[in-house]
Amino acid sequence: xxxxxxxKIVKExxxxxxxxxxxxxxxxxxQVNNRDMSIAVLRTFISKRKEEHEANLxxxxxxxxxxxxxxxxxxxKEDVPHASPPEDCRDNGECEDGNGMAxxxxxxxxxxxxxxxxxxxxxGESMSNADGKVQRELKPPRVLEALSAxxxxxxxxxxxxEGIGQVVALDNDQASVDACRRNIKFNGSVAxxxxxxxxxxxxxxxxxxxxxxxxxxxxxxxxxxVFLDSAVQSVADGGMLMCTATDMAVLWGEMGRYGSYPxxxxxxxxxALRILLASIEVITNFHMPPHLSSMNLx
Numbered sequence: 001x002x003x004x005x006x007x008k009i010v011k012e013x014x015x016x017x018x019x020x021x022x023x024x025x026x027x028x029x030x031q032v033n034n035r036d037m038s039i040a041v042l043r044t045f046i047s048k049r050k051e052e053h054e055a056n057l058x059x060x061x062x063x064x065x066x067x068x069x070x071x072x073x074x075x076x077k078e079d080v081p082h083a084s085p086p087e088d089c090r091d092n093g094e095c096e097d098g099n100g101m102a103x104x105x106x107x108x109x110x111x112x113x114x115x116x117x118x119x120x121x122x123x124g125e126s127m128s129n130a131d132g133k134v135q136r137e138l139k140p141p142r143v144l145e146a147l148s149a150x151x152x153x154x155x156x157x158x159x160x161x162e163g164i165g166q167v168v169a170l171d172n173d174q175a176s177v178d179a180c181r182r183n184i185k186f187n188g189s190v191a192x193x194x195x196x197x198x199x200x201x202x203x204x205x206x207x208x209x210x211x212x213x214x215x216x217x218x219x220x221x222x223x224x225x226v227f228l229d230s231a232v233q234s235v236a237d238g239g240m241l242m243c244t245a246t247d248m249a250v251l252w253g254e255m256g257r258y259g260s261y262p263x264x265x266x267x268x269x270x271x272a273l274r275i276l277l278a279s280i281e282v283i284t285n286f287h288m289p290p291h292l293s294s295m296n297l298x
Contacts, residue, residue: 013039015155015191017183025150025179026221031244034219035153038242039160042215045240046141046163049214052238053138140165141214144234146202146227147171151180151195153219155187158194168213169197170205203227206234219244225257225279232284245276 007018012032019027140163145154148169157167171177180197198205206216207230216231216239218224224243235241259282260275262268 010152012152013156014159015152015183015187017150017152017155018179018186019150020179025173025176027150027152028221031219034244035156038153038217039156041240041242042143042157042161042164045215046161049141049238050138050163141239142212143167143215143217144206144209144213145169145217145219146206146231147218147220148180148197149173149176151183151197153217154180154195154197155183155191158191159187164194165214167195169195170200170202171197172199172201174199203230206230209234211236214239215242216240217242221246223247223257228280228283232280232287241280243276243280245272 004018007020010017010019010027012035017027019025142165143154143157145151145157145167148154148171151169154167154169157164169180171180177197177199184191184195184197203226206227210233213234214236216235218227218231218241220227224245228243231241231243258275258279260278262271262275265271
């Protein structure tokens with residue numbers, strides 16, 4: 001256990017981290033607003049993701065038959081015992097053998113009969129949408145913080161964003177990973193159950209985990225250009241890429257790393273943002289199928 005006298009507690013949002021007095025791990029106090037906006041965006045993404053999933057779910061068929069007033073007024077008929085036939089008969093007169101296969105439907109293939117049997121048994125409910133595609137259960141989103149440092153951003157996600165799943169925090173500096181793991185324990189059971197820290201090179205990790213994360217967050221100390229290609233490949237279909245560029249103040253001046261050559265003018269800040277979005281769009285379209293490579297960023 002670390003000696004707390006060597007650290008000072010920094011509180012941001014609902015998270016608290018232990019900062020060493022020698023400032024071994026970088027903490028950028030100026031990025032508080034940036035992290036606040038990221039949390040707001042992540043909350044909105046999770047909400048919209050849930051709404052889209054519910055909209056694609058098929059309407060459940062009402063299994064309970066409606067009882068008319070005339071039927072309800074009639075007295076219940078006494079059960080007349082009778083010898084059961086060798087096959088299980090359904091109400092509509094169709095018969096099944098012991099395996100639940102319909103015997104009076106020779107025109108149906110075995111696959112269709114199995115599907116009909118599952119529907120009658122209540123299996124596979126809400127498994128396909130109107131287009132016939134399999135609709136799986138919506139799982140909590142997995143988030144990757146590619147450059148975690150002290151792990152403050154990952155901890156705030158875990159503690160402040162409702163409905164979030166696993167948060168993976170990466171860093172290639174051992175001191176940062178140690179600090180992140182120490183802060184995870186310091187923030188209690190919620191953080192310990194949702195956040196995990198790994199010592200890894202971010203581009204390599206993202207390239208070896210393609211389409212595994214619903215949200216990828218890039219917050220480098222400087223240009224994010226070297227991480228964009230691998231980050232785009234790590235985002236799952238329908239996911240979100242969050243990117244912070246701390247070099248945007250001079251982004252419009254030297255555009256070699258972003259492949260753009262902007263004119264100088266008073267609109268330099270807007271131009272810098274458009275250049276960054278255009279760079280992400282080019283990389284994204286490169287990795288998308290041809291019939292989907294028409295991404296629009298606003």
